[in-house]
Amino acid sequence: MTAAALVVxxxxxxxxxxxxxxxxxxxxxxxxxxxxxxxxxxxxxxGSVFAIIxxxxxxxxxxxxxxxxxxxxxxxxxxxxxxxxxxxxxHRRVRHGLARTxxxxxxxxxxSVLDNVVAGFHTHHAISAWQYILHGAAFRRDHARCxxxxxxxxxxxxxxxxxxxxxxxxxxxxxxxxxxxxxLATGPRLLMVDEPAAGLNAAEVDTLLDRIxxxxxxxxxxxxxxxxxxxVMKVADRILVMDYGQYLFAGSPxxxxxxxxxxxxxxxxxxx
Amino acid sequence: MRAVLNSRLxxxxxxxxxxxxxxxxxxxxxxxxxxxxxxxxxxxxxxLDFILGYAGQLNLGQSxxxxxxxxxxxxxxxxxGMPFWIAFGCGVLLSGIAGMLLSLFAVRxxxxxxxIASLGFAVITYQILLNWISLTQGPLGIYAIPPPPALQLPxxxxxDFKNLANLFYLTAGFAxxxxxxxxxxxxxxxxxxxxxxxEDEVSAASLGINCQAWKVFAFAVGxxxxxxxxxxxxxxxxxxxxxxxxxxESFTILAMVIVGGMGTLIGPxxxxxxxxxxxxxxxxxxxxxxxxxxxxxxxxxxxxxxxxVQAARYTTAHFRRLxxxxxxxx
Numbered sequence: 001m002t003a004a005a006l007v008v009x010x011x012x013x014x015x016x017x018x019x020x021x022x023x024x025x026x027x028x029x030x031x032x033x034x035x036x037x038x039x040x041x042x043x044x045x046x047g048s049v050f051a052i053i054x055x056x057x058x059x060x061x062x063x064x065x066x067x068x069x070x071x072x073x074x075x076x077x078x079x080x081x082x083x084x085x086x087x088x089x090x091h092r093r094v095r096h097g098l099a100r101t102x103x104x105x106x107x108x109x110x111x112s113v114l115d116n117v118v119a120g121f122h123t124h125h126a127i128s129a130w131q132y133i134l135h136g137a138a139f140r141r142d143h144a145r146c147x148x149x150x151x152x153x154x155x156x157x158x159x160x161x162x163x164x165x166x167x168x169x170x171x172x173x174x175x176x177x178x179x180x181x182x183x184l185a186t187g188p189r190l191l192m193v194d195e196p197a198a199g200l201n202a203a204e205v206d207t208l209l210d211r212i213x214x215x216x217x218x219x220x221x222x223x224x225x226x227x228x229x230x231x232v233m234k235v236a237d238r239i240l241v242m243d244y245g246q247y248l249f250a251g252s253p254x255x256x257x258x259x260x261x262x263x264x265x266x267x268x269x270x271x272x
Numbered sequence: 273m274r275a276v277l278n279s280r281l282x283x284x285x286x287x288x289x290x291x292x293x294x295x296x297x298x299x300x301x302x303x304x305x306x307x308x309x310x311x312x313x314x315x316x317x318x319x320l321d322f323i324l325g326y327a328g329q330l331n332l333g334q335s336x337x338x339x340x341x342x343x344x345x346x347x348x349x350x351x352x353g354m355p356f357w358i359a360f361g362c363g364v365l366l367s368g369i370a371g372m373l374l375s376l377f378a379v380r381x382x383x384x385x386x387x388i389a390s391l392g393f394a395v396i397t398y399q400i401l402l403n404w405i406s407l408t409q410g411p412l413g414i415y416a417i418p419p420p421p422a423l424q425l426p427x428x429x430x431x432d433f434k435n436l437a438n439l440f441y442l443t444a445g446f447a448x449x450x451x452x453x454x455x456x457x458x459x460x461x462x463x464x465x466x467x468x469x470x471e472d473e474v475s476a477a478s479l480g481i482n483c484q485a486w487k488v489f490a491f492a493v494g495x496x497x498x499x500x501x502x503x504x505x506x507x508x509x510x511x512x513x514x515x516x517x518x519x520x521e522s523f524t525i526l527a528m529v530i531v532g533g534m535g536t537l538i539g540p541x542x543x544x545x546x547x548x549x550x551x552x553x554x555x556x557x558x559x560x561x562x563x564x565x566x567x568x569x570x571x572x573x574x575x576x577x578x579x580x581v582q583a584a585r586y587t588t589a590h591f592r593r594l595x596x597x598x599x600x601x602x
Contacts, residue, residue, distance in 0.1 A: 068478065094480030102478075108471035119468040123480035125461045132460040133453065139460070146461075186479055 120185025367499020
């Protein structure tokens with residue numbers, strides 16, 4: 001299966017948009033009788049901010065769980081770069097450069113803020129096996145490097161002063177930012193954030209938007225699952241709209257805002 | 273002064289000296305026997321803590337790994353005439369393999385379900401030891417198990433392990449070694465990985481951690497240490513009966529870990545020592561000792577969920593505050 005074999009609706013046809021980092025075609029996922037995701041296809045351009053939006057229960061989080069490997073799809077194809085992701089478990093997708101945060105925050109609450117980020121370096125320890133028992137010079141270098149990098153990631157999300165407190169004692173907004181820092185520690189090419197703005201105040205949302213912008217500049221592709229339309233319109237390059245587990249529309253923010261089907265799904269048909 | 277008290281090397285030297293002095297302070301064979309039991313229980317407790325306190329896996333099969341280590345090494349010595357240290361290695365290895373197998377079968381189980389599965393494993397192991405009479409002699413037991421062979425190092429006097437003090441040095445030395453090994457592991461990225469699994473497996477997987485593989489690893493290490501304890505137990509007591517590895521032993525070890533403070537390695541060491549010595553000290557009060565023991569454990573779980581380690585931290589913090597306020601006063 002080659003990348004070109006996957007045709008995705010709503011994908012920009014001009015090749016000037018650059019390479020596609022993540023492709024999915026015809027994804028299906030059912031839970032019992034509930035068809036949470038039905039025939040979803042998408043193409044995420046490299047270096048872009050890609051938003052997945054839709055009303056509550058549209059299947060956005062299920063789609064993200066399929067992409068990150070927490071669920072395996074019932075049918076469909078997925079390519080990350082040139083690598084087939086079907087059947088690859090979540091922990092191995094991280095080694096390919098896929099990272100995510102969770103809608104329902106899943107920090108290591110009993111560990112310090114710094115240790116949460118340090119745990120994210122799991123796939124990046126370059127020390128030989130005996131160093132785990134007899135801590136030599138390479139071990140100490142690795143130990144110091146992880147803590148330094150973790151500290152700079154904390155500074156990136158504005159938590160440098162909170163490094164030593166327990167993650168569970170952070171405010172809601174801080175916990176969301178810490179999840180992003182922890183996911184970044186894995187060194188992702190594709191970062192997927194699930195409803196990052198939920199529970200954040202206006203100032204925190206601005207910081208979040210700014211950080212996503214910086215990540216994009218640094219070449220990280222970002223997928224944002226959100227139902228806050230304002231945020232999505234500000235940050236996204238391309239948007240996939242879902243409704244009832246199905247594809248509704250895909251395009252640029254301006255196209256999405258002008259699309260009658262999207263307006264109907266969000267505001268009701270008779271609103272105008 | 274603060275730097276010295278915080279240095280690991282300082283405390284390791286203090287521990288080594290304390291181990292060295294113990295048989296000189298407790299010269300009667302009754303207390304020397306208890307010292308050896310302490311050392312064996314320390315091994316069992318730190319082994320369980322690695323699985324439970326760090327990887328977060330509620331393992332009630334520790335008595336089985338303990339028994340497998342004891343029976344495998346003893347049978348190899350008694351039936352095949354194997355040298356002690358080779359039999360010891362085999363006992364440790366087989367306990368570790370048993371731990372791996374249990375965790376492979378139970379890899380999708382967590383919390384209470386894993387507890388039941390591992391308890392079932394402990395019951396099965398006990399029943400096998402009890403009923404495979406042609407091999408284990410069942411409830412009749414195996415008698416006259418020799419102590420570890422005398423050690424002769426060039427230039428040193430012969431160290432005879434029929435002597436209780438020497439046997440204590442051997443078991444305590446291995447307990448110390450097991451502690452050092454586990455301490456190095458939990459302070460390496462492996463410790464970070466295991467605690468991540470303990471805190472949240474889905475999150476851990478999202479950071480690239482293969483939770484199933486690491487749980488198998490934790491079980492392998494923790495059960496090997498229990499197997500080593502079993503080997504020493506058999507050669508120390510000289511008699512093996514299956515009842516020594518009944519499932520209540522698993523709960524006793526669990527109590528040591530909880531009373532000491534799980535998720536720290538030093539806690540279970542103190543828990544093991546306390547819960548070995550306390551029942552002996554309470555022998556004078558007859559059967560009341562079981563009630564006192566039970567009440568003490570319950571109180572700890574209710575009011576000090578962090579165990580003795582938490583209590584110690586609380587007390588030192590309290591004293592520091594007290595000293596600080598004195599210093600600030602007139």
